[in-house]
Amino acid sequence: MIIGAMNSPKNSLVGEINLFGEMGFDYFELTVEAPAATPEKILKDRKVILDALHSYNFGVLSHYPWYFSVAHPYENVQKSINEEFGRAFAAAASLGAKKATIHTEWMPPGIQERPVMVAKTIENVKKLHKSASEHGLELLIENFGHSSFSIKDFKVLFSELGISMTFDVGHAAKHDGEGVDNYLQEFRKRIRHVHLHDNNKKEDQHLPLGAGRIDMAHVVKELKSFYDGTITLEVHSEDRHYLKASRDKLEILWYGKEHHERNKEYLFPEKK
Ligand SMILES: [Zn+2]
Secondary structure, three states: OEEEEEEEOOOOOHHHHHHHHHHOOOEEEEEEEEOEEEEHHHHHHHHHHEEEEHHHHEEEEEEEOOOOOOOOOOOHHHHHHHHHHHHHHHHHHHOOOEEEEOOOOOOHHHHHHHHHHHHHHHHHHHHHHHHHOOOOEEEEEEOOOOOOOOHHHHHHHHHHHOOEEEEHHHHOOOOOOOHHHHHHHHHHOEEEEEEEEOOOOOOOEOOOOOOOOOHHHHHHHHHHHHHHEEEEOOOOOOOOOOHHHHHHHHHHHHHOOHHHHHHHHHHHHOOO
């Protein structure tokens, strides 16, 4: 298991890379997102961004705005969004990203009949899968909640398209999330990446681990039973030290306290 963090799109990318590097994270999840991390800005600053990534030996995963529709009711609007996805895929690939996480539809379900929204999502995710592949990216789809795309809908999608998913623990635990255990029961073979953050099991709060009501010890035990991949801490606290605290917490839950203490010595050897 390796632990990563995601840039806040409000901040400079290089600043975020340096912050996570100093905190001892293992990789960088790049959200290609306005205002500070648009495809244009990434391509313009590519060299300094790559230098910063290399200085911490960071591999890169990519992530795209949750508010990019994948089942927009207007065909021309969806076409423009897909073009923007294409530009974002190219920018992420130029930094060496290998995986690309997109979200299911976010617009209120009343806007379109549900079967129409589900069919549109599937049709469009097929297009995005092709476009991502052309940039050497593996497309992953992330769970949001029942009102967006349910476990039942994911099953239909996966029966038509052989892609994998980014499992977001906080989203599964919130009021319409359908539950962490239900996702793990259905999709453990599909999970290729994990987002971890805490909440009050109602709202999508992106809290530090332990600050909400999700039973993290249980989540880690379940994940460990079949998964040994990337876990990004999607903690959105203004005080970024909570990211580091969440990283320590996850390591302790996953490996035990003793291993965690040894790891710290490895990362920061005492000067003799
Ligand atoms: Zn997420």
